[in-house]
Amino acid sequence: MTADETRPQAGGSGARTGPAPTVTRRSVLKSLSVLGGAGLVGGATLVGCTPDATRSTGTAATADDVHQPDRPPLPPDETPKGPRFLTDQEVRLLEAMLARLVPGDDQDPGAVQMGVATYIDGKLADFAPYAEPTYTHGPYAAAYERSPDEVEQGEVPVAEAQLYRYGYQGSRVPRDTYRLGLAALDRYAQTRFGRFFADLGQDRQDEILVVLDDCNQRSEAADQITGEAAGDATSDAGAGVVTTSDDVLDQAEEVFGAVDPGGFFSMVRTDTIEGMFADPVYGGNQDLAGWRLVGWPAAQRSYSPDEMLHGTDKQPRSMHGLPVMNPDRPDGGEPALERPHHGVGEG
Structure with missing residues (x-):
C-alpha cells in the first residue's frame, strides 16, 4: 500500500541529527502525507529556557536529575500488558491491516513493529480524555x-x-466504529475470498484495502461536487482517483452495513499516523522509530542559541525521561544556578 518514493528529513539541510538512523522506511512519509501527514512532524519545540552546555546522550534521567512529578500517561515499564479494549482476535485483525498500511520488519520498522496497535487500543480504552x-x-x-x-x-x-x-x-463513537468496522472487514474478506482478512495473502489484503480507500475517495469526491451531477466515479474531483468500479464499491458498502467502510479506513489510517509519531509513552513509536525516521529530536529540556540557529545532534527521547526544568534539590538543598551572561543584569 505504500509507495517507494523518498522524502527529505524534517529539520532542513542544516539540521544535525547525529548518526544516521537505522530506520529506512522513507516511503511511509509519502503514503501518509495524503492525510495531512506533512504537518505531523514539525520543528523542535522549546520546552525549557535554560541553555544546556552539554549534548544530550538520550539516556534516561538519573536520580540526581529530578524528583519527577507523577503524571499520566504511565511510563512504558508500567503500561498494562495485553489489550485493554480490543479482543485478542481484534488485535490480530488490526495488526494485519496495519502491516499492509505501513509494512515493515525488525530491521526496518513499520506500523506493527512500532506498536501502533497498542497505541490504538489504549486510545480506545481511554476514550473519555x-x-x-x-x-x-x-x-x-x-x-x-x-x-x-x-x-x-x-x-x-x-x-x-x-x-x-x-x-x-x-x-457512533470511535470505539463502536472500530468494533463494527473490524467485524465488517472480516465479513467482507469472507464474502470476497472465503477467508478471514488476517488469513489472506498480502495481495488479497491490499486489494481489499484499496476498495475501502476508494469508498472513502468516492465519498469525498461526491462531497466536493456542487451544482452539477456527480458524473463518472473514476474522475478526479480533488479527493483522489477512484480506480474501483461502482459495483464493487456498492457491494463493500452493503456488506459493511451500519459502518461506512471508507470512514472506517480513514479513521484507522489517521490513528496509524498518530501512533507512529506520538510519544512512546502512549504505546506506539516504539524505540523512537517514528522520530528517528523523520530525524526529529523530539522534546528536549532546552536548546542552546547555536542549536536553535543551526540544528542539533541531540538524540530523541520520550517525554517521560525528561528531567524537570531547573529543579531545586529536595529538603531545602541549593537551588539550581543560573549561568551568567555578559551584559545581562550588570549595572
Missing part, C-alpha cells in the same frame, strides 16, 4: 464550499476550510 473535541449529539457541523445554503436544514453550516476545528462529530 480525547484531546479532540468530540460531539455525539446533533446538530452537527456540515461544510459548505461557497454558500451556507448548500448545507441541509438541521445541520450547522461551516466553511469547508474551518470544519477541522469542530473535531469528531457523529452519533
